[in-house]
Amino acid sequence: MLEKLEMFIAVAQEEHFGRAATRLGITQPSLSAGIKQLEDRLGVKLIFRGSRFGGLTPEGQRALVWARRIVGDARQLKEEMRFTRHGLAGELRIAAIPTALSWSARLAARFSETHPRVSFTILSRTSGEILTLLDNLEVDAGISYLDNEPMGKVTTEPLYRERYMLVCREDSPFAGRESVGWNELLGSRLCLLTKDLQNRRIINRNFERAGVLPEAMIESNSTVALVATVLEGEWVTVLPADIARFLALENGLKLIPLMESYTGHTVGLVAPYREPHTPVLQALLIEARRLATLL
Known part of the structure; x- marks a missing residue:
């Protein structure tokens, strides 16, 4: 029965029998x-089906909720039994928003120091994709915004609050400044994250508060691509302070704080709401709380 439920979940996720079969x-x-x-x-x-997948029936939609719950409980039982016999071991799959990848790596590395038998897979995904992956049991936890858009019923552990930095070259007119106003970037050659990312939506709102409509001639879902663009010429970008320091300082770029008249958004660890959590996931939540107090 459990195997059949996992097949059903895979088909619902892939919306294609061939892709679901390959995945399984x-x-x-x-x-x-x-x-x-x-x-x-x-x-x-x-499932409605003829020559191809035609969507879930109303009964299928209700069954999918139960299937996820049953498969999730079965996996948790397996983790509990493994913990009883072998201690903390297994694999954790984490999906992180692009601007929090440095934090996801930091969390995984610190966790591994204490629990060397737990392996990690870290994926870069949008905030919306992270919630979908959690619902579909495709990842165990995410690192995303906690207070900007609805998240549903999840367990959260705050890590940090975002502050924004202007990233520019040493020869930029902004390079010697102690701070820069959002409205001062009007007319600058901006490269920014793509609009499907929640970080970009936050940045756009900050520009709008300053009465500026941002025009980014280069967009990317990769923070590395944005920093590489700044290195190429008169471009500037806006990134959260942590990922900006990680990517820009080694490349000789300047980081200038953007003046803020608001409280930054909180980023943290997100896990499916479940009591109790698996031993591995509970240990990860504890490590996230410890990391947040240290940094």
């Missing part, structure tokens, strides 16, 4: 047979 490492006929057996067991049709 089975043949498409085996997947289709598994879904049919699950439907027969439950006595309802879960």
Whole structure:
């Protein structure tokens, strides 16, 4: 039954039988047979399908909620038993917003010092994608904004509050300044993160508060690409202080604080709401709390 539920979750996520089969490492006929057996067991049709995936039936949508819950509980039981026999071990999958990747690496490295038998996979994703991955059981935790957009029912552990820096070259007119106002960037050659990222939406609102409509001629979902662009000429970018220091100072770039008349948004660890958490995830939440007090 559990195996069939995992097949059903995979099809719902991929919205394609072939991709779901590839992801699970089975043949498409085996997947289709598994879904049919699950439907027969439950006595309802879960998926509209003809020659291709046609979406979930109303019963399938309700069953998906239960399937995620049952599979999540089963995985937690497995983790609990492994902890009882072998101590803290396993794998943690973390998805982080691009501007928090340095924090995700810091958290993983510090956690590994204490718990060397736990391995990590760190992915770069948007805040919206992180919530979807958590819902779909594809990651164990995320690092994202905690107080800017609705998150649903999750467990959170604050890590830091964002402050913004202007990143520019040494020959920039802004380079010698102690601070810069958002409105002063009007007319500058801006390169910024793409609009699908929550960080960009926050930056846009800051510009709007200053009465400026930002015009970014180069956009990227990569902070590395933005810093590389600044290195190429008269470009400037805006990044949170931590990732700006990590990427820019080694390249000889200048970081100038942007004057703020608001409280920065909080970024932190996000995990599915579940009591109790698995031992590994509970230890990660504790390490996040410890890290936040140290830095």
